Amino acid sequence: MFPLTSNAPLDFFNMTASDLAIVLLMIAVFVLALVLPYPRRRPPKGGQP
Amino acid sequence: MNWTTRLRRWLVREIPMEDLLPDRLPEYVHSYVYFFGVLTLASFLTLVLSGIVLVIFGPTWWxxxxLGHFVNSVHFWAVQTFFFFMVLHLWAQFFMAAWRGGRAVNWVSGVVLFLVSILTAFTGFLSQQNFDSQWVALQGKDAFNALGVGGFFNILNFGQIYGLHIVLLPLLLAALIGFHLYLVRSKGVVTPIDDPLAPNEGAHHDE
Amino acid sequence: MSERSSRQYRGYRMVEADLVKELAVAFLVVLGLVLLLALLFSSPDEPTLTAQQVALTHPAELEATAIHILDGKNAIANYGPPYNHGTGSVQSLGPISPQAWAGVTVPLDAKSVFVLTPLRRVSALDPALGQALAAFQAASPAQQASWENAYQSALDHARVVGGRLLVPASASGPLPVMMQAYLDLARGGTLEASINLNGHVYQTDFTRALLLLQGAPLTRTAAGQELLGPEWGQMKEPGNYPGAVWLWFYTLLYQIPPFLTSPAPDLLAGATVSVVTLIFLLIPWIPGLRDIPRKVPLYRLIWRDHYARHKRK
Structure with missing residues (x-):
């Protein structure tokens, strides 16, 4: 069983805990992807076109 | 005119190999949000592979x-990651306004992909042959009947729904994904909003 | 790089990329993640609700289902298109009713399919049942209705004693014999198969068998799992698993007026979702909507390195 809580709707919007967890996780991953510093990419060999 | 020659010339002109599989990208492609698309594609591959195993052994096996139940669990969770990354990809493309510069058709193809994915997932729920399928079919029939399509698209007809789920809809998804990727590669990656390097936008890039 | 790409990317510094390696790594990452989730959490697989189960645990409910199929009060018996010419579940908004326009395309004579034919098939094994069926079918519709009413009233006072359903005696003609046989048929586990028989060995369409329990028995079972419509059941899985979260907008509509109170909620929700989907599809051409990304400047974060590098040009 997915061990978040029961399937009973939460007070908030009648959503189940597992559905709410997914939405929150999506927002968290999106924010992380936005703010995490991205490693520098190497320019290709042979210089610029 | 030779039709074969014409098709080949068109393909070579429209879809050159070095554009289809480029080894160089513009330096503004520099953020983790660009990974959501490829993660969606990777989830699709996982879905196809686990789905093939489930199809080989038939709908009652799992x-x-x-082992069958485990393969089903893989398929189940891959659906979750598929939609998880697809929606993140959608958010990213929306906030980049990625339809700019003649890329509107690609936005449309993405929305169509989203809709066909929902239909594919729905037929998957219906194909499980358990209480979930039974409940979804009987609760959902009224919606399709009210729209006048319940007789043609009969969600209580397992043979019809299973065929759609394992053959037609995955093929349609694969074709649409191919078209979507072709458009990305042929139009190139969308340039930044208010791009300081773009001649017509550079004027107001400093804020 | 092709000539066209060189033109597209003119003026931009190019960096090395390896899309195939990216896809391979992404695939391994997703596969690993999914294997882990599958190992840790498995997946739901609740067995189907069967007539046998209902007959054993709620026999009065199954008999009431059969009686209401006979008297026409059952939701499927009086459904309307695509199953029959009833009116009970036909949705329309003013003169607009795609359901009525589509007509009866999956014809289903509820009385015969769900009750009388399955009973007739086993009547050779039980002469008393054969006589009861003959008496029922020979009777006038008014007589049948009077028997059905009498039996339904008696059923309200039925008790289960020692695994048997005891229905008080009533002026219900042949119905007690028919209903007992029906219950036995279900208890034996062959009712759905009999309902679904199509005269051939091969069978892939379970429309009829599924429709038998779609009323009270199924709703009761779903309610026990919090899967009903007002509980956002459309997007839920049985158990505590994540469901079809992507249906949230569609499911939301059923929680709010006017959908909540409409006599045609599905038609109204379907029309609304269609319009919203069309708007979603056409965002690139809709002023206001297509300008949101400029006004919510998340793009400044996404391309921050690019803007920083070219600030002073």
Whole structure:
């Protein structure tokens, strides 16, 4: 069983805990992807076109 | 005119190999949000592979075999990651306004992909042959009947729904994904909003 | 790089990329993640609700289902298109009713399919049942209705004693014999198969068998799992698993007026979702909507390195 809580709707919007967890996780991953510093990419060999 | 020659010339002109599989990208492609698309594609591949195993052994296998149930679990969770990354990809493309510069058709193809994915997932729920399928079919029939399509698209007809789920809809998804990727590669990656390097936008890039 | 790409990317510094390696790594990452989730959490697989189960645990409910199929009060018996010419579940908004326009395309004579034919098939094994069926079918519709009413009233006072359903005696003609046989048929586990028989060995369409329990028995079972419509059941899985979260907008509509109170909620929700989907599809051409990304400047974060590098040009 997915061990978040029961399937009973939460007070908030009648959503189940597992559905709410997914939405929150999506927002968290999106924010992380936005703010995490991205490693520098190497320019290709042979210089610029 | 030779039709074969014409098709080949068109393909070579429209879809050159070095554009289809480029080894160089513009330096503004520099953020983790660009990974959501490829993660969606990777989830699709996982879905196809686990789906093939489930198809080979037939629709009753996974109810009676521990290994079958595990393959079903893989398929189940891959659906979750598929939509998880697809929606993140959608958010990213929306906030980049990625339809700019003649890329509107690609936005449309993405929305169509989203809709066909929902239909594919729905037919998957219906194909499980368990209480979930029974409940979804009987609760959902009224919606399709009210729209006048319940007789043609009969969600209580397992043979019809299963065929759609394992053959037609995955093929349609694969074709649409191919078209979507072709458009990305042929139009190139969308340039930044208010791009300081773009001649017509550079004027107001400093804020 | 092709000539066209060089033109597209003119003026931009190019960096090395390896899309195939990216896809391979992404695939391994997703596969690993999914294997882990599958190992840790498995997946739901609740067995189907069967007539046998209902007959054993709620026999009065199954008999009431059969009686209401006979008297026409059952939701499927009086459904309307695509199953029959009833009116009970036909949705329309003013003169607009795609359901009525589509007509009866999956014809289903509820009385015969769900009750009388399955009973007739086993009547050779039980002469008393054969006589009861003959008496029922020979009777006038008014007589049948009077029997059905009498039996339904008696059923309200039925009790289960020692695994048997005891229905008080009533002026219900042949119905007690028919209903007992029906219950036995279900208890034996062959009712759905009999309902679904199509005269051939091969069978892939379970429309009829599924429709038998779609009323009270199924709703009761779903309610026990919090899967009903007002509980956002459309997007839920049985158990505590994540469901079809992507249906949230569609499911939301059923929680709010006017959908909540409409006599045609599905038609109204379907029309609304269609319009919203069309708007979603056409965002690139809709002023206001297509300008949101400029006004919510998340793009400044996404391309921050690019803007920083070219600030002073």
């Amino acid at each position: 109810h009676i075999s521990a």
